[in-house]
Amino acid sequence: MGAVVALDTLFNGGQVWKGRPAPPAASPQPTGHAALDAALPTGGWPEAALTEILLAGQGVGELQLVWPTLARLAAAGERIVLVAPPYVPYPQAWQNAGVDLRQLSIIQAGERDALWAAEQCLRSGSCGAVLCWPHKADDRALRRLQVAAETGQTLAFAWRSLSEAVNPSPAALRIAIDARPAQLRVLKCRGGLARATPIAFPVGH
Amino acid sequence: MRWVCILFPQLALDAALRQRADAEEPLVLLTGPAQRRVLQAVNDPARALGLRAGQSMSAAQALSKGFATAEYDLAEIERWQQFLAAWAYGFSAQVSVHYPRAVVFEIESSLGLFGSWAQLEVRLRRELDGLGFRHRIVAAPNPVAARVLANAYDGLVVPDDEALKEYLGQLPVDRIGLPPQVATALSRMGLRTLNQVQALPRNSLARRFEAPVLKHLDALLGLRQLALAFYLPPDRFDVRIELNFDVQSHQALLFPLRRLTGDLSAFLCGRDSGVQRFDLHLEHAGLPDTLIKVGLLSAERDPAMLFELARGRLEQVQVEAPVRGFRLRAEDLPTFVPQYQELFDDRPQQSLPWEQLRERLRARLGDDAVHGLRFQADHRPECTWQGRGDSQPGEPERTPGAAKRPGWLLTEPLAVHQGSARILMGPERIESGWWDGDDVRRDYYLIETRAGQQGWAYRAVGEDGPLWLQGWFA
Numbered sequence: 001m002g003a004v005v006a007l008d009t010l011f012n013g014g015q016v017w018k019g020r021p022a023p024p025a026a027s028p029q030p031t032g033h034a035a036l037d038a039a040l041p042t043g044g045w046p047e048a049a050l051t052e053i054l055l056a057g058q059g060v061g062e063l064q065l066v067w068p069t070l071a072r073l074a075a076a077g078e079r080i081v082l083v084a085p086p087y088v089p090y091p092q093a094w095q096n097a098g099v100d101l102r103q104l105s106i107i108q109a110g111e112r113d114a115l116w117a118a119e120q121c122l123r124s125g126s127c128g129a130v131l132c133w134p135h136k137a138d139d140r141a142l143r144r145l146q147v148a149a150e151t152g153q154t155l156a157f158a159w160r161s162l163s164e165a166v167n168p169s170p171a172a173l174r175i176a177i178d179a180r181p182a183q184l185r186v187l188k189c190r191g192g193l194a195r196a197t198p199i200a201f202p203v204g205h
Numbered sequence: 206m207r208w209v210c211i212l213f214p215q216l217a218l219d220a221a222l223r224q225r226a227d228a229e230e231p232l233v234l235l236t237g238p239a240q241r242r243v244l245q246a247v248n249d250p251a252r253a254l255g256l257r258a259g260q261s262m263s264a265a266q267a268l269s270k271g272f273a274t275a276e277y278d279l280a281e282i283e284r285w286q287q288f289l290a291a292w293a294y295g296f297s298a299q300v301s302v303h304y305p306r307a308v309v310f311e312i313e314s315s316l317g318l319f320g321s322w323a324q325l326e327v328r329l330r331r332e333l334d335g336l337g338f339r340h341r342i343v344a345a346p347n348p349v350a351a352r353v354l355a356n357a358y359d360g361l362v363v364p365d366d367e368a369l370k371e372y373l374g375q376l377p378v379d380r381i382g383l384p385p386q387v388a389t390a391l392s393r394m395g396l397r398t399l400n401q402v403q404a405l406p407r408n409s410l411a412r413r414f415e416a417p418v419l420k421h422l423d424a425l426l427g428l429r430q431l432a433l434a435f436y437l438p439p440d441r442f443d444v445r446i447e448l449n450f451d452v453q454s455h456q457a458l459l460f461p462l463r464r465l466t467g468d469l470s471a472f473l474c475g476r477d478s479g480v481q482r483f484d485l486h487l488e489h490a491g492l493p494d495t496l497i498k499v500g501l502l503s504a505e506r507d508p509a510m511l512f513e514l515a516r517g518r519l520e521q522v523q524v525e526a527p528v529r530g531f532r533l534r535a536e537d538l539p540t541f542v543p544q545y546q547e548l549f550d551d552r553p554q555q556s557l558p559w560e561q562l563r564e565r566l567r568a569r570l571g572d573d574a575v576h577g578l579r580f581q582a583d584h585r586p587e588c589t590w591q592g593r594g595d596s597q598p599g600e601p602e603r604t605p606g607a608a609k610r611p612g613w614l615l616t617e618p619l620a621v622h623q624g625s626a627r628i629l630m631g632p633e634r635i636e637s638g639w640w641d642g643d644d645v646r647r648d649y650y651l652i653e654t655r656a657g658q659q660g661w662a663y664r665a666v667g668e669d670g671p672l673w674l675q676g677w678f679a
Contacts, residue, residue: 056656057654057656057658058613058658058677058679059611059613059654059658059659059660059677059678059679060657060658060659060679061659061678061679062679063612063613063679064612064679067612079559085613086613087613087614087615087616087676087677088613088614088615088616089578089612089613089614090586090589090610090611090612090613090614090676091578091579091580091581091589092580092589092608092610093609093610093611093612094578094612095580096609096610097612101577101578101579101580102577104577104578105563105575105576105577106575106576106577106578107566107570107574107575108570108573108574108575108576109570109574113569113570116569117566117569117570120562120565120566121562121566123557124557124558124559124561124562125557126557126558126559126562127559127562178657179656179657179658180656180657182657203659203678
């Protein structure tokens with residue numbers, strides 16, 4: 001413990017190799033929203049994982065967030081499954097968003113069966129994206145969905161109430177949508193720090 | 206080596222045993238009139254108790270009480286032989302049930318498809334073990350020789366007529382398929398083996414015995430062709446399992462169900478067809494059967510899948526009375542078209558194809574639970590959507606106009622309270638449907654609630670009431 005060596009001299013002398021954090025691999029699933037892609041560490045949806053979208057009420061652009069992704073997946077021939085959607089999807093709007101309706105399947109199910117059906121779809125690996133609206137899902141149910149998404153290498157989206165934001169969640173990505181002002185907040189993202197500043201998210205009007 | 210004989214040494218017993226979950230339970234098959242029941246066949250655990258075939262029932266009961274009994278039913282044996290012929294039909298087009306308790310089929314023309322005989326024999330044995338039948342397999346140049354050699358050998362392959370003569374020559378005369386009195390007469394003449402019989406002058410044999418004896422010997426050595434009637438598989442599958450006790454829970458039905466679906470699958474593979482719908486009958490004492498219909502969107506024949514789907518339907522059914530018998534009927538057997546799969550799939554984990562997943566979901570959630578979405582060219586929002594069964598690929602969709610429409614549509618419109626929302630855009634007049642009596646004349650507005658939600662609401666033309674919310678711009 002004799003001589004005190006200045007760090008600068010060590011670094012400048014090239015005697016110490018300095019590791020840099022490797023950037024996470026770019027996601028093959030861009031969200032289609034440039035600002036959001038920039039904010040996410042992988043530049044897109046976390047691959048083969050559950051994404052949670054939290055919103056206070058309907059009609060704040062919660063579908064517009066995923067439509068570009070769904071359109072891209074449907075064009076690639078992947079199947080998109082809606083498990084127990086809360087309302088009827090308006091075909092014209094979905095088609096205007098570029099989603100091929102032939103790749104769309106809707107599963108009508110009750111509260112408990114919906115989680116089962118979503119898990120089956122995710123686990124099967126035959127779907128490109130599985131969309132679900134769990135109402136009273138607890139931590140365990142969400143973890144099951146997350147594991148199923150990993151097993152089946154499938155994108156999973158779950159829409160939940162904004163009041164769930166305070167509860168912890170196993171989802172790889174959590175995004176809250178605010179209506180006023182129209183913005184997105186990334187609450188949690190795997191592989192990086194969540195960006196504190198909200199992202200402007202103009203609803204398509 | 207052209208013909209294969211598979212002999213089922215205890216067909217009746219195997220058929221009865223495979224319907225029981227516990228194969229180690231002592232079981233005897235009974236025959237004879239009610240006054241004098243005789244043991245016809247016993248399995249190994251029953252033999253360990255000291256029971257023998259030919260004993261009377263009273264003697265058997267004096268020895269032990271702990272054994273199960275079943276009826277030795279000739280019609281049942283016949284049916285199982287037909288079933289095994291249907292299974293063998295998957296390997297050869299020329300299958301014969303000429304001999305009792307055996308299946309004979311021509312194999313050489315199928316070896317190009319199934320590979321060498323050694324591989325095929327392994328496969329035959331594996332499938333028969335899976336089905337639960339004990340067997341002896343012999344391959345020989347002609348069907349008669351194959352059947353006769355199956356009496357003495359298991360796993361024997363006779364390549365040509367020379368070798369056949371050697372093997373047959375060593376067989377004792379009472380094992381070569383001759384009538385018993387002929388075999389006795391030969392042995393009393395001091396002839397023990399077929400070689401000795403062959404050494405006799407042909408005309409003296411012809412003088413001493415009736416014509417069928419020489420014909421049989423010629424057929425055995427391949428000098429004469431035996432005309433066989435070939436098996437034709439039936440167009441339907443109908444198998445019934447009688448449960449020997451009252452079943453109260455569906456758990457106890459799973460074993461027979463697995464057997465039935467497994468048999469159905471073996472039958473379908475033999476016919477190279479699939480099944481699209483089949484019925485499960487639950488039979489009750491004194492009540493009409495409970496009928497469970499299982500329907501699939503496409504023809505399938507994988508045993509695990511058939512079992513899982515049938516199980517999904519079975520578990521949902523409530524029956525009033527205990528179940529006595531279980532029956533599976535399949536009338537509609539369309540051609541099986543294997544799923545097209547790419548060798549290098551994008552997604553390596555694609556373990557379960559969508560078609561199977563859809564069947565699984567339908568089995569649990571109901572037939573109408575899974576549907577697609579189709580655009581209906583109609584301006585009335587409530588008429589534009591309709592579910593469709595997504596079995597058909599569907600035609601390319603027409604591109605509609607670029608009018609802004611909400612992503613979500615409410616099934617029932619909701620009244621918007623005065624003052625809780627403001628109008629952002631509108632009105633857009635939608636006026637349609639005068640031809641089908643469901644006339645609609647509405648002005649649509651894009652509204653925004655105080656919370657910032659954007660909705661799609663309408664007011665009928667000429668009315669002055671509240672706005673009706675019909676969709677969310679989600």
